[in-house]
Structure formats: C-alpha cells, structure tokens
Amino acid sequence: MATTAKLQVENNNPVVAIQGLLRGLLENESIGGVLVPVHHFGKSMPMPTLVTDPDQLSGADPLAPAFPMNSAKLLSRLTRGQTGERIAAVLRPCEIRAFVELVKLNQGSLDDVVIVGVDCMGAYKNTDYRTFLAGRDPFEATLAFHGDHGGTDKPDAGGVELSAACKSCEHPSPANADLIVGLAGADLRDALPVLADSARGEALLNALGLPAMGENGRAKTLEALVKVRTEHRDAMIEATRAVTGTLTDLSEYLSACVNCYNCRVACPVCYCKECVFNTDVFEHKPWQYMGWAKRKGSLKMPTDTIFYHLTRMAHMSMACVGCGQCSNACPNDIPVMELFRTVAARTQESFGYVPGRSLDEPPPLSVFKEDEFQETVSHMA
Amino acid sequence: MANRIGVYICHCGSNIAGKVDCAGVARFASGIKDVAVARDYQFMCSDPGQEMIIRDIREHGLNRVVVASCSPRLHEKTFQKACARGGLNPYLMQHCCIREHCSWTTADPGEATAKARHIVEAAVDRVGHHGELFSREVDVLPDVMVVGAGIAGIQASLDIAKSGHQVHLVEKSPSIGGHMAQFDKTFPTLDCAACISTPKMVAVSQEPNIHLMTWSEVVDVSGFVGNYTVTVLRKPRYVNEDICTGCGACLEKCPTKTLSEFNEGLSERRAIYRNSPQAVPSTPVIDASVCKKITKDKCGICQKVCPTGAIDYTMRERREVYHVGSIVLATGYDAMDPTPLREYGFGRFPEVYTALQFERLNNAVGPTGGKIVMKNGEKPKSVGIIHCVGSRDRNYHEYCSRTCCMYALKFDHLIKDKVGHDTRVYNFYIDMRCFGKGYEEFFRRVQEEGVTFIRGRPAEVVEEDGKLVVVGEDTLLGMNVRVPVDMVILCTAMEPGRGATEVARVFGIAQGQDGFFLEEHPKLGPVSTATDGVFLAGTCQGPKDIPDAVAHASGGAAQAIALAARGKVSISPTTSWIDPDVCIGCKVCINLCPYSAIEFDERRNVSVINEAMCKGCGSCAGYCPSGAAQIKHFNQTQLFNEIDGMLGMMFEPPPPASDPQAADQPGEA
Ligand SMILES: Cc1cc2nc3c(=O)[nH]c(=O)nc-3n(C[C@H](O)[C@H](O)[C@H](O)COP(=O)(O)OP(=O)(O)OC[C@H]3O[C@@H](n4cnc5c(N)ncnc54)[C@H](O)[C@@H]3O)c2cc1C
Ligand code: SF4
Numbered sequence A: 001m002a003t004t005a006k007l008q009v010e011n012n013n014p015v016v017a018i019q020g021l022l023r024g025l026l027e028n029e030s031i032g033g034v035l036v037p038v039h040h041f042g043k044s045m046p047m048p049t050l051v052t053d054p055d056q057l058s059g060a061d062p063l064a065p066a067f068p069m070n071s072a073k074l075l076s077r078l079t080r081g082q083t084g085e086r087i088a089a090v091l092r093p094c095e096i097r098a099f100v101e102l103v104k105l106n107q108g109s110l111d112d113v114v115i116v117g118v119d120c121m122g123a124y125k126n127t128d129y130r131t132f133l134a135g136r137d138p139f140e141a142t143l144a145f146h147g148d149h150g151g152t153d154k155p156d157a158g159g160v161e162l163s164a165a166c167k168s169c170e171h172p173s174p175a176n177a178d179l180i181v182g183l184a185g186a187d188l189r190d191a192l193p194v195l196a197d198s199a200r201g202e203a204l205l206n207a208l209g210l211p212a213m214g215e216n217g218r219a220k221t222l223e224a225l226v227k228v229r230t231e232h233r234d235a236m237i238e239a240t241r242a243v244t245g246t247l248t249d250l251s252e253y254l255s256a257c258v259n260c261y262n263c264r265v266a267c268p269v270c271y272c273k274e275c276v277f278n279t280d281v282f283e284h285k286p287w288q289y290m291g292w293a294k295r296k297g298s299l300k301m302p303t304d305t306i307f308y309h310l311t312r313m314a315h316m317s318m319a320c321v322g323c324g325q326c327s328n329a330c331p332n333d334i335p336v337m338e339l340f341r342t343v344a345a346r347t348q349e350s351f352g353y354v355p356g357r358s359l360d361e362p363p364p365l366s367v368f369k370e371d372e373f374q375e376t377v378s379h380m381a
Numbered sequence B: 001m002a003n004r005i006g007v008y009i010c011h012c013g014s015n016i017a018g019k020v021d022c023a024g025v026a027r028f029a030s031g032i033k034d035v036a037v038a039r040d041y042q043f044m045c046s047d048p049g050q051e052m053i054i055r056d057i058r059e060h061g062l063n064r065v066v067v068a069s070c071s072p073r074l075h076e077k078t079f080q081k082a083c084a085r086g087g088l089n090p091y092l093m094q095h096c097c098i099r100e101h102c103s104w105t106t107a108d109p110g111e112a113t114a115k116a117r118h119i120v121e122a123a124v125d126r127v128g129h130h131g132e133l134f135s136r137e138v139d140v141l142p143d144v145m146v147v148g149a150g151i152a153g154i155q156a157s158l159d160i161a162k163s164g165h166q167v168h169l170v171e172k173s174p175s176i177g178g179h180m181a182q183f184d185k186t187f188p189t190l191d192c193a194a195c196i197s198t199p200k201m202v203a204v205s206q207e208p209n210i211h212l213m214t215w216s217e218v219v220d221v222s223g224f225v226g227n228y229t230v231t232v233l234r235k236p237r238y239v240n241e242d243i244c245t246g247c248g249a250c251l252e253k254c255p256t257k258t259l260s261e262f263n264e265g266l267s268e269r270r271a272i273y274r275n276s277p278q279a280v281p282s283t284p285v286i287d288a289s290v291c292k293k294i295t296k297d298k299c300g301i302c303q304k305v306c307p308t309g310a311i312d313y314t315m316r317e318r319r320e321v322y323h324v325g326s327i328v329l330a331t332g333y334d335a336m337d338p339t340p341l342r343e344y345g346f347g348r349f350p351e352v353y354t355a356l357q358f359e360r361l362n363n364a365v366g367p368t369g370g371k372i373v374m375k376n377g378e379k380p381k382s383v384g385i386i387h388c389v390g391s392r393d394r395n396y397h398e399y400c401s402r403t404c405c406m407y408a409l410k411f412d413h414l415i416k417d418k419v420g421h422d423t424r425v426y427n428f429y430i431d432m433r434c435f436g437k438g439y440e441e442f443f444r445r446v447q448e449e450g451v452t453f454i455r456g457r458p459a460e461v462v463e464e465d466g467k468l469v470v471v472g473e474d475t476l477l478g479m480n481v482r483v484p485v486d487m488v489i490l491c492t493a494m495e496p497g498r499g500a501t502e503v504a505r506v507f508g509i510a511q512g513q514d515g516f517f518l519e520e521h522p523k524l525g526p527v528s529t530a531t532d533g534v535f536l537a538g539t540c541q542g543p544k545d546i547p548d549a550v551a552h553a554s555g556g557a558a559q560a561i562a563l564a565a566r567g568k569v570s571i572s573p574t575t576s577w578i579d580p581d582v583c584i585g586c587k588v589c590i591n592l593c594p595y596s597a598i599e600f601d602e603r604r605n606v607s608v609i610n611e612a613m614c615k616g617c618g619s620c621a622g623y624c625p626s627g628a629a630q631i632k633h634f635n636q637t638q639l640f641n642e643i644d645g646m647l648g649m650m651f652e653p654p655p656p657a658s659d660p661q662a663a664d665q666p667g668e669a
C-alpha cells in the first residue's frame, strides 16, 4: 500500500486538478457517486453534495476553508443498511474520524464507500468564511487561502482567524482513508501526491493510470503543523480548565445557553434518533417549576441547560473528535468545542481511547472489563 | 386526575422511632402534593399495620401507597401483597427505607428526622409516576441439575431423586465424594468416613432418577427460572464406561507415573487411574497430559490388557445439552495452599504437612496404608498442630474456617490412638471453637487423652539439629515457647473453590467479599441466590462441617423440589423495555447485557428485549443515551422525580403545626 501517484496541476489550479481526480473516480464503473463540497450558484458556502454526473463536478471545491457541517452524519445516511451502489466521499480528517465512530455504533458502513481524505489546513467558522470571501469568487479565495505551498505561509484573510477547533487540531492528516490527497508540503502550482492507504484505494489508484511520484517533504510539513497545533490545543485546554473547574464557573461559562440544542444537532457523534432531552423525562409540570423557584427564591429559565451539557458530555465526550461544529452552530458564541475537548481529553485519556483511530477499538462504554480501574474498585473486590 | 397517595411511617418498635420523630414525618408527608392520608404506626408489617393500608385503600380511594420502614429487601413483598389484597396493583406501592438508610446510621435525632422527611418525599414524588405492572406465570421444567458431587451434592441429588424428579448430577473430577472421600475418620463421632459415605455414593450410582456425569463440567447456562438450558462438557475419559467392569487390570500394568492429586502429592499414581478402590464410578480415567499413547503414540499397554476392550484413545470431548427447571450448586471448597506463609516452612521442610495430606496419611487406602509415619518410615515421637493457618488472619482470610479446631482434635485423638499414647501432641490455637452437637464433649475427651494445648499463633517453624521447632508465645502463660517436634500439621483454611469465579460467571450468581457464593439473605435465605432457580448446597456458600453441609444441601434440594412440585413460577415484570420509536439500533446494549437477553431486529433496525431472560439489571438502560432502553419500575421519569424529591424540590409547606391531631387524622391535601 505504498503507491503514491502524481496528480499534475495545470494553470496553477490544484482545485481543478482534484476535480479531475474525482472525475476519474466517477468514470470508474465501480463508483456511482461522489460526496464532495460544491459551490452552488457559483458562489458562497460550499455544501456537501452527492454528485453523480461528472460534468457537475466543476463546482466542487474540496479545498475551500469552509466547514458548514460535519459530513459524517450525511455519510451515515448514505451508508446505513443496504446502499446498493458504491460511492466516494471527500472528507476532512475529523469527518472521517467521526464517521468511524458512527460505524462502530452501527450508524453507517465503510463497506461501500471509498474515503478520499485531504490533508486539512483548517477552516473558518461559517460567519468568518463570509468575511473571508469579502465578495470574491469563492474559487479564487480558496486558491488565495492555500497560496503556493500546502501547509505553509497562510495569507492574511482580512483579519479573520481559523476556527478555534482547527487551530488546536492535532490530526491534519487523514487516518482510515482509502486515498489521501497529500496537500501538506506540496508545490500547489506543480503537482499533488495521491497516496493509496488501503488495498481498495490502491486498486482504484492503479486504475487511474497516473504516473508515480517521489517524496516531497509532506511528512516534515505535517510534523511541524502538528507541533504548532498541539501546543495550541494544550494552551486552549488549560485556559478552559481554569474557567470551568467548579459548578459556578461552569454555569457562568454556559450562562448564555438557550437550550436551542443546535450544538447537539451539529455534533456528528450525537447519534440518537430522539435525544433524551426531547423526551417527556424533561417535560416538567408548571407546579414543578414553581416548587423549584420557591426553594431558592428564583429559577433561571430555561432550566436544565447545565444538565443538558453535562449529560451530553457523559454520552459522547468519549467520541468527541474536536471538529468544532458545536461552537460553529451556537447562536450565542459559547465556546462549546473548547469545553467538550477539555472534558474529552480526560475521559478519552482514562481509557487510552482515541476516537476514530481504529474500527477495531470498541467505544469504551460499550464493553465491560472486570479488571478495569482496579485502584477505584479494588476495595469492593 | 390527581393521585391519591397514602403514606405510612413505621416506628419499627424503637428501631426507627428511637431516632426519628415518626409522627412529625407523617405530619410533614400529609402536606406533600397528592397525599390523601399519612399515618405512623408501631409495626407496619404486623397484621393490624397491613390492615390499616388495606382499609385506607378502600375508604380513602387510594391509588398509590408509600411505606417508609425497613429495607425493601426485607418487606417490599409484604407490602406489595397487602396492596394487592386491598385491590391495588402491587407496583403502585413504593417502599422506602428509613431504618438501615436513616435511623440506624444517623446519630442525631433532628438530622435523622430531617433525612426521613427527604426519603419520604422522594418516595411520594416517585410513586406518582408508577404504573401498573403484571407478573407472568411460566411453567417449570421438572428436571433438576446438581453441580458438584461432594457430600453436599450427593445429599441434594438423593433428596431430589426421592421426590420423583430426575437429577442430572455433574462432577468435574473422575469420581464422586469430594473431600469427604479423602478422609478416614470423621469428627466428632470418629465413625469411618468410607462407611458412611460409600453407601451414599453407591446409592447415587444405582438410583434410577439420578443421571450421573463425572469428568464433566458445565460450560454454559442460558434461560431463566423454570427453563434453564445447560450445556455440559463431557471430557474424554478414554475408557468406555458402559463396557468397563472396573476390574483394574490396566491400573497395574500402566508404566507411566505422576503425582497423585487425591493423595495430595504424597504418592504417585499411574497415567490411567482411579482415586480409590471404592471410587464411584469404578471406571478409571486416562490422564491425557501424561499418557504415552496419547502424547507420543507409544505404549498402548492398557488397551492390550483390558479384557473387555473398554480403552479408546480416540475419544473426543462432547457437549450435551440439558433442560432443567432449577440448579443446585454444590461445588464445595478447596483447602488453602500454605506455601505463601513461608514462616511455617511448608514445601521447605519435608515433615510439614497440610491437614489434607495428614488425612491421606491416616487413610487405610492412602499412601502409607493408614500408618502415621514420617517420610523416613519412622513413627513421629511428637507432633505440632498449628490451627487457623490462613484463617482469622487479615493477610489471608478474615473468616473462621469452622472445621479446623474439630479436625485438629480428630488428629490429636488419631495420633494418640495409632502412633501410641506416649506420642506428644501440641495444639497451637487461638480459640477452641467446638460449637456443634457433641463437639464440646469430644474436646473434653481429647483433653483427657493427654494432649497439650498452647494458646497463641506460632511465629514460625524452624529446623534445628534435624528437628522441627515451633516458635511462638503461650499467651495464657505470657511466655515465649520453643517446642521441638518431629512433624508439623498445618490446619489450612477452607477457601472458595479455585474455579469459583468461573462458576459464578457461568451461573450468573455473585460471590461475597470472602469469595464464597453469595446467598440471597445471610439469615433468611441461606440456600437461595439472587438468581431465581439457582440454589446453593454445602461449602460453596461458606465453610461448613459435614453435618452442616448435609443440612444445607437438603435445604437446597427442598427449594428445587418446591419449584418443581408447583410446576409454575411467576416472573417479575420489572424487566427492561426498549422503545422501538426511540432506539437507533446502535447494538451497544446487546453486548452489555450479561444475560444475553437482547436481540436485534434486523427488519426494524432496533434492539428487542427478551423479557423472559431479562433480569432487570439495568446495564442496557444505564448505557442507552436516548433512554430507549429503560427498566420498568425504574424508568427515568421515576428516578428523576425521586431525586427531585430527595433534594426537597417539590416541597409544599405542610399544614400549620397547630393541629396536634394531624398525625392521626387523614390529612386531606
Ligand atoms: C482436613 C479436613 C478435615 C475435615 N474433617 C472433617 C470431619 O472429620 N468431619 C466433618 O464433619 N467435616 C470435616 N471437614 C469438612 C468437610 O470436608 C466438608 O464439610 C465437606 O467435605 C463439604 O462437602 P461439600 O460437598 O460441600 O464440598 P466438597 O467436598 O469440596 O465437594 C465438592 C465437589 O464438587 C466438585 N466440583 C467443584 N467444582 C465443580 C464444577 N465446577 N463442576 C462440577 N463439579 C465441581 C468437586 O470435584 C467435589 O467433588 C474437614 C475438612 C478438612 C479441610
Ligand atoms: S445528548 Fe445524549 S441523548 Fe442527546 S443526542 Fe447526544 S448522545 Fe443522544
């Protein structure tokens, strides 16, 4: 699985080159469609789109620094149960990791999907992406964002910064993909390496008949990127810990939450059909509200906001991939991702679990091990 | 329609009322929303107490009841039944505990009363969300499985067989009898062990209602009370039990030797062997780990000498499946290995024996033909017996093994009797515990035989000039002692069988802190377990002597017979239920369920509970994030309301305390 093919870039336009790669895949008989971000109406936010007509790939912009939603949930819809046809999906590393978690929970399948991962240079929050575009043609803006070399010298984007999640993401290179477009370290005016990372990817790549390509410094660039991001992540976690350590601090942190549940809807690993917060368990009676209010003299409404976040942490912090869609979706700019990643760092560490790392690792709460946490339970033995 | 709840606060004599202001709590309860009547009474579990509830249900039209008294483990059923007699579905009652959880554990009466109020409020808030539930009746299969054929398993099997029910008796070793088969004499009567156990063993083999499977183990149990499916692994014996006449020709000719487990390593046995001439069944077994034919395809002598052609080296293990209504576990104990107590020199000094080794030394068909001699063949002139080795010792087992004092006395007598009355015998003991029938008398008899008793746990056993010296303190005299002896016997602790954890897993029962199987109730349920239809017999539940093990076994048998005789059993409705509209089909609960009670419905893509197998443990509900899986009677709404009540969230101020009669009168809310 060591094949690296060379994807030639014409006219200094790597986006068109990748479109060509996808067209090649789509023309392969075994693939019925491609899920990829597409600029509709030639402008604005690129939305995940299932393309079956190769001609319509001209709007595809997998390199846009926009991340309107985590497509893992969409891919789950496309692969749950009988799919019929094989598709290819162009995903960010955090989308692949979230999808792997969903597959573990029987919410999708990797059987009939070819995952095309692209080294991720990060993206803007939805609102910031608009500022970044500043009326430009979106493809031009994408090319300007990447500059000449993948992973270095990011141009100034009119004062907007990459999303907090992306700045602290230590996984810029995709894991568990079939094909990887190695953006990092590549000369974007010349050629992009396409790596096969599975037997299936290898077969597809060979069928495309691209020339081979040698080492181009991708590993080094990734290493430098991971270093910067890890430092950023650690500082972010420390800062978040400092302001959420007590119930009072946490209440203040979340004080603007209006229980719109946008963060839950946006979260790729909150997988329930009906979230417990929508069930009658949380339908309180008027006299209950009165009782609570009387006990303390007042009752902040809506109730259950802290409880909601704590519950969600209990349910999915083990699977949180740090994609930041929760923060992206919050209408009140609550740094939800920061809080969840901070908690997840601890819960995941205690089980040595990295969500999305491997399909063979079951979610820790789905298995029972008698010899776990002996220091905590040994007094009961 | 608003609920009409009746609340009953029990004094439990002074157990609760000594700390809790019961009338005050009742007064408080009468002010909680939807409470129609609240009373306190001396003993709610008494006849008049229960009648009070029944009368109120009728007269006040109650549709919910809360009883605050002892632990639900004790009397929940009592009050459920009372409600049922009053015409109320038993699950519309909530029993809360203000004794174990409150009065017994809270020092300050004011605090205890406040706590009781919270507990009662929680129960009231919870009961409002209860729904009617109905138990189901299922048929009980007539056969019973007994696992382990020591004296306890034998007794249980014979009792059950006598009632006319078929017993499938599974024993993992090649013959039955357990530890008792290793003894020569038994305390306190000193009757010969073989004389009392052999007839029982033979009876097992001849009883048409007992289907004996030796050299076999249970590997899987599924199902539920009344309907267990048990898979038995029949290990290959390599000797056909149907053809073998037990003549023993093979036993003499086999050239391969290895240490004998039955003789506790004091002698060798052949690769083809049986434990003793009286073994039941008398069919030998081939130890495949050493047999030259099986390991290297050489030898084959036994096959040549067997006159009936019973030897079959190609035998394979097989699995057999049995359907039974209940299971009696009689897997016994193991004696502790004293090697870790290095100070006593077991394994280092050849003349330090375990008690079981001594039993074999003393046995007429044992390694020395029943002669109590040292390894050099000479009689010991002095013997030291150390009691409580590994028992009553925080480093090993805190419990008392309950038999060591008595078998030590047995050894005292046997040494005096067999080796000679001039033999000096020293007992190093902590306390003499001779509590059984005829035991104290036996103690006196042995004392009169001139045996020495030194109180104090010895520090160590050392070797000096070729003799063993027991070093310790006589705590009665308050002086150090050094006693030179020829032989030392360690009364090692009785501990849970080495396979107990695996047995507990297979049968879905729990082990106590000491590792023995956990009974349902230490006083009132010593033979049943938390798993319906699985009963305990003998020392697998805790150390016992033979009389106690036999009595316990008859108790276990009686439970199994009772189930089989009634032929029906009612199944608790407090099982889990998965809401198919909410379940997303992640399948996690399926793997978490310890009773394999959840299946996946591929068509609807949801998980489904098999209610007959679900024990209501809540593993699925605890995981399921959306709450699709919930335990009936412990659902989220009920629990959250209970918590709210506990936190005093729903509190409505009680009526003015100026009404002194409030506690006695129905407080209409
Ligand atoms: C040294 C010594 C001397 C004693 N002397 C006396 C005495 O003189 N008088 C007296 O009253 N008591 C005496 N006792 C106590 C006596 O040994 C026990 O009370 C009695 O043997 C308990 O019988 P049991 O059937 O419960 O257990 P066991 O005798 O241990 O029988 C258990 C049986 O279950 C089988 N088994 C275990 N696990 C499985 C499994 N997974 N599947 C199938 N089968 C299994 C075992 O092979 C065994 O046959 C003495 C104890 C010791 C240690
Ligand atoms: S918060 Fe919990 S219950 Fe709600 S969708 Fe997420 S995982 Fe499911």
Ligand code: SF4
Pocket: A165, A263, A266, A267, A268, A269, A270, A319, A320, A321, A322, A323, A324, A325, A326, A327, A336, A337, A340, A341
């Ligand atoms: S909690 Fe936030 S950061 Fe974590 S996976 Fe969900 S949306 Fe992404």
Ligand code: SF4
Pocket: A256, A257, A258, A259, A260, A261, A262, A263, A264, A326, A329, A330, A331, A332, A334, A336
């Ligand atoms: S998106 Fe923001 S406001 Fe809405 S529930 Fe989440 S944290 Fe609260």
Ligand code: SF4
Pocket: B578, B582, B583, B584, B585, B586, B587, B588, B589, B590, B606, B607, B620, B623, B624, B625, B626, B627, B628, B629
């Ligand atoms: S854990 Fe819940 S959602 Fe998942 S399969 Fe079980 S019942 Fe359904």
